[in-house]
Amino acid sequence: MSPKIHLIRNDEHSVLCGLKRGKTSLRCSVFFLRFILGAGLLWGCFSPTSADTGTTENIVEQINRRIYESWQENEVIPSPPCSDGKWCRRVYLDVLGRIPSIKELNEFVGDRSPDKKTRLVNLLLSDRYDQEYARNWTTIWTNILIGRSGGTERRTRTNRDGMRQYLHESLLHNKPYNQLVYELISARGTSKPDADNFNGAVNFLAMKLDEEAVQATAKTAQLFMGIRVQCTQCHPHPFNSWKQNQFWELNAFFRQTVALRRFEGGRDIAYIDLQNQDYQGPTGDPQEAEIFYDKRNGERIATYPIFTDSDGTRTELERNGFVDEVNRREELAKLVTKSGYLPVALVNRMWSHFLGLGFTKPFDDMGPHNHPSHPELLQFLGKTFRDSGHDLKELIRWIVLSDAYSRSSRFNSGNIEDDPLLGNPPMFSRYYPRQMLAEELYESLLKATKADKTKSNVAQQNEDKERWLRQFSTAFGTDENDEANTFNGTIPQSLMLFNGDLVKRATSTAPGSFLEQVSNDGNLSNTEKINRLFEAALARKASRQERKWATTIILRNRESVADALQDIWWALLNTNEFILKH
Amino acid sequence: MTLSSPKRSPEMARRHFLQHLAGSSAIAAPAWTLISSLQANATEVRKNKKALILLWMGGGPATIDMWDMKPGSTTGGPFRPIATSADLQICEHLPLMAKQMHHMAIVRSMSTREADHTRGRYYMHTGFVPNPNVEHPSYGALVAQQLEQTRSDLEIPPFISVGGSSIGPGFLGMAYAPFAVDSNGRIRNLKMETEQSRFQERMVLLDRMESRFIGQGRGDAPKEHAKIVKKTERLLTSEQMGAFQVTQEPENMQETYGNTDFGRGCLLARRLVEAGVPIVEVELGGWDTHNNNFTSLETKLPEMDQAMSALVADLNDRGMLDDVAILWLGEFGRTPRINGNAGRDHWARSWSAVVGGAGFKRGIAVGRTSQDGTEVETTPYSSEDLMATVLKSIGIPLDIRFTSANGRPMKIAAGGRPIDELLA
Structure with a gap:
């Protein structure tokens, strides 16, 4: 055509x-x-x-x-579509969590078929990349569900590997999202991989049951329903319509849940067994198993499990606390996964993952107080996602193939107002440049330098990666399990890219390394060598001027092309163009 | 590459730099010697030594058990008040601070509305309630940006956060982001193993590539990155990095501050301020005492007491206290009512913050709460007011207006009014 x-x-x-x-x-x-x-x-x-x-x-x-x-x-003129190379880099980063290899890049750029974009997305979502897809989304969902520091805290009861195993298995087989959420909310079993009755899904709630399961309540609402109700535990929400009673009504669903501690050998907790137990409430009547909360004036209020859906529909369970008669957590899992909240919250999260911003800011703080930028599109996506059988891969296809996703990140004279920094609602008339996540940088450095072909086993590789990532996260240790990430655009990040071990390995010229292979390849001219580096790091060839700059360095280092390439490579890895998704 | 400054001997700077090139650690011992000799010249260097040390009590400390006690009330808890060197009483578990209170002032009439950790942390650091459309600068970014101009010889980041991550720089940009270190002052990846000529070659190419990408009109993110690269380069070649070596302090000094993270953090803060850093934030977390408030405090308070009192005394001994302000606070206080788990929950309506040094009046308590601590009975003070007061105490003018990215003018400290009775 x-x-x-x-x-x-x-x-x-x-x-x-x-x-x-x-x-x-x-x-x-x-x-x-x-x-x-x-x-x-x-x-x-x-x-x-x-x-x-x-x-x-x-x-x-x-x-x-x-x-x-x-x-x-809004009288906005969108930026033109970005180049094939840039689009390819985006898709690999956002779907697989790493930049494309030179080979992958050139396969796409060289493809002349009109539906090449569809073909690439289908390829990345196919069996050929299923392990990588599962690895990346396991990382993403692990961070969402238990945070970057989940499982590494002192006296932790979360088993990070257990969480990862469950997610990996689920994402590898593209488990429908509603089923995934159902399992996370209702999970029973042990947290540690080789323990009896292992069910990695229990790690989501493992550390969220303390202090009357306030965290379980707040995180279930925020992660799966896209609403923030944390502060309603003490008072009505200042902005959204949630009232204090609704928080505790939701909380009452978790009161049969217990995390039994299991010990092995010494005194440290080896793992937990998440189970449901009959609940009789503070007044000791299992037929009327209430919970109490305090209003700010000190008044004590009794309440029971009631779920309020996004349209205001309220579903009240029987007050019975016997698990055999009313399994509160299973009922909650059913209600949440059938609710109006679930698909809309998920598509907003995913849109934000791919486009840099969701339809609301933050994407997981929705409600009447936070008007979405594209309400109709948000509802359409939510409904269509639900109709697709909650198919996560299908949703990725729609977003990645949409026109918004392919826009250049450059401003033009007709969309300078479309800048999130100005505080305007996003129009998605350009792609908003943003930093790679630490996880994406790590995988990208491995891929760009073929360091992922090391002989060590997967467990060892995961451990190395987790250790490396830990340097950038700090847990606050409050009842909200907050944490801060000191990776994005900071001096420590820059120091790591200047001098860090990972970068030393990535810029190594030892036999077998990426740089050694390029520099010793007799079939390549200097220009082609320079282009290899540019393609590997930036998914494009060097411009004429860049070639001149790079060639000067090679000519000045006549004894060692490898050293010269190392200097060029180091500079490329340190550029804004490398670290940004754009 | 900026190697020397007007106030430093070029020979010394070069010699030090050469040591880098030889592959030595960027925080090599001679740097410390150099800092000491700078201190000997203190009067010459001291053009503007104003600084702020912010002691952040993450989690929301029970100030009712520390600075504004309610003995005899049902809300009072088991702790007893003791007399201090000022005309006010504080908790029996703060005996060392009791001897320093003539340098300090307590604000007992803080009254705020953000009782959620994330929101409270943001509000108490910035003076603004969280807003999805604009990120406001924190104390650290503001003070760094305002005082940086008076520190042209400062080569290390102007805002350092010890043992925590503080709050970001907001619209002031990543150049004023907190530089986070642990309490040992250890910084990763400082060791540069590239010889100078090659390092320079790399930086030239990097600089060209950065500028090229910036020139393509992709907004601020590429520019911010280039600024951070420059800062990193400057820091890598700076002998001021010696200030981070807290273990170079005499042993008795380390003991005075206490062999704890917070103790080392406070000592590090003093060293950094001495080296010219205008704002250091030191975090002590773990105040979120929903359960067993009192047994937790019995172990937490001594750690805080030792470090904080050592800092006040040390700054005073070195003649720095007139220039350096101290601000002690958390995101909120805790409920006067003691809950069923012997804990206290989040409470923003009536609580205390502590200040001292710089332009503050000393040895006073400002404001009063009701007999059970649930209400402020005098003029209530907000985060904005406290911020305005602290900024004024270190000479930062309050008529500064910022323009946010969307062109909206914004008053410094959200237009808060300084608390006159706190200022000397």
């Missing part, structure tokens, strides 16, 4: 549609024309065939249509 012809035809079509949509002033229609030119390919965005059919292509079209409408309404 010829993109050029396509463009013209669609432009005319779309301009007419645009005018029909009420833009009557000359200025607006001229503006809209400019918007169309900026938007580039608008294949069939208002075509009559784009009904609610569930194919990937149609869903992507509908996402695009809603995004275009928001650009039009």
Whole structure:
């Protein structure tokens, strides 16, 4: 197909549609024309065939249509699409958590087929990359569910490996998201991999049951329902509509849950066994198993498990505390996974993962107080995700193939207002540059330097990585299990990239290393050697000027090309262009 | 590469730099000697020695059991008040601070509304309630940005956070982000093993690449990165890094501060301020005493008492206390009512903060709470007010206006009014 012809035809079509949509002033229609030119390919965005059919292509079209409408309404001219190389780098980083290898990059860039983007996404989500996909999303979900320091605290009861194993298995088989959440909320069993009755999912709640399960309540609401209710434990929420009673009604679902401590040998807790036990409430009546909370004026209030859905529907369980008769946690798992909250919260989280910002900021603090930037699109995505059977890979396809995801990160004169730093709602008319996560940097350095081909086993590799990551996180040790990450754009990060062991290994010229291979490859000219480094680090070839800069370094180091390449490589790894997703 | 400054002998700087090139550690011993000789010249160097040491009590300390006791009330708990060197009483578990209270002042009428850790930490550090659309600068970033101009010879980061991560620089940018170190002052990845000529070659290429990418109009993130690269380069070649070597202090000094993380952190803070750093934050966490408040405090208070009192006395002995302000606070206080687990929960309505040094009045307690500690009976003070007072005490003018990225003017300390009765 010829993109050029396509463009013209669609432009005319779309301009007419645009005018029909009420833009009557000359200025607006001229503006809209400019918007169309900026938007580039608008294949069939208002075509009559784009009904609610569930194919990937149609869903992507509908996402695009809603995004275009928001650009039009806000008179924003989107940045042009980014280059193939940049798009490829983004997709590898966001789907697999690392940059593409030179080979992977060139396979995509060299692909001449019109549906090459779809093919790449399908490839990354296929069996060929299933282990890498599972590794990356296990890391992401582990950090979401138990934090970066979960399992490394003093006297911890969380088993990080147990959590990882459960997630890896689930993500490898693309377990439907509602099932995943159901299992996390209702999990029973032991936390440690080779213990009897092991169920890694219990690690989500393992440390969240202290002090009347306040954390279990708050995190379940925040992570799976996209609402922050932590402060409603003591008083009505200052902004959203949650009241103190709702917090404790949700909390009452967790009161049958106990984390039994299991010991091996010495006195340290070896692992926990998460179970449900009959609950009789403080007044000792299992038929009326209430919980109490204190209002700020000191008044004590009794309450029972009641779930309030996003539309205000309230579901009250029987007050019975016998597990055999009412399993409160299982009931909660059912209610949460059927709730209106679940899909919307998840798509907002995922959109934020791929586009840098969600439809609300923060993406997990939704509610009437926080109006989304694209309410219709958010609802559409949520509904479509639910209709897909909560298929996480399918959702990734839609987002990655959407037009918003392929925009260049450069401003143009028509979208300088689309800058999150200005505090404006995001329009997604450009890709917002942002730092790689520490985990992504680690994997990328390994990939770029082929250091991932080491002989050590997977467990050892994971341990090395976890140790390396720990230097960048600090736990606050409060009842909210907060932690801070000192990685992003800080001097310690810069010091690590200047002098750290990982970078020393990545810039090694020892036999078998990436640099040694490039420098000793007799088939490569100096220019080709320079391009190899640029492709490996930045997913593009060197510009003419950059080639000149790099060549100067090679010529100045006549004795050792490897040393010269090492200097160039070091500089590339330290650039903003490397560390940023853009 | 910035190697020397007008106030330092170029020979010494070069000699030190050459040691780097020879592959020695960036915090080699001679650096310490050099800092000492700078101290001997203190009067010359001391143009503006104003600084702030912020002691952050993460988790929200039970100030009702420390600085504003309520003996005889049902909310009072088991601890007894004791007399101090000022005309006020504090907790029996703070006997060393009791001897330093003539240097300090207590604000007993803090009254705020953020009783959630994340929100409270943000609010007490910035003076602003969290807002999804703008990130505000913290004490650290503000003081660093304001006083940095008076420290043209400072080569290490102007805002150092010891034992915690503080709060980010907000719209002031990553150049004022907290530089986080542990209480031993250890910094990873300082050792540079590249010879100078090659290092320079690398930096030239890096600089060109950074500028090229910045020039492509992708917003602030690429620019911020380039600034941090410059700061890192400067730090790597600075002999001021010796200030981090807290173990170089005489043993008796280390003992006075206490063999604890917080003790070393406070000692490190003094060393850094002496070397010219305008703001150091030292964190002592673990105050979130929902359960067993009193037994927890019995072990926590002595650690805090020893370190904090040593810091006050040491600053005073060195003649630094008139320039250096101390601010002690957490995100909120704790409920006067003692809960069923012998704990106290989050409470922002009536609590205390402690200040001292610089332009503060000494030996007083400002404000009063009701007999059971649940209400402030005098003028209530907010985070904004406290911040305005602290900034004023170190000579930072309060008429400064910032312009946030979206062009909105923003008053320093959110327009808080200084607490006059606290200022000398």
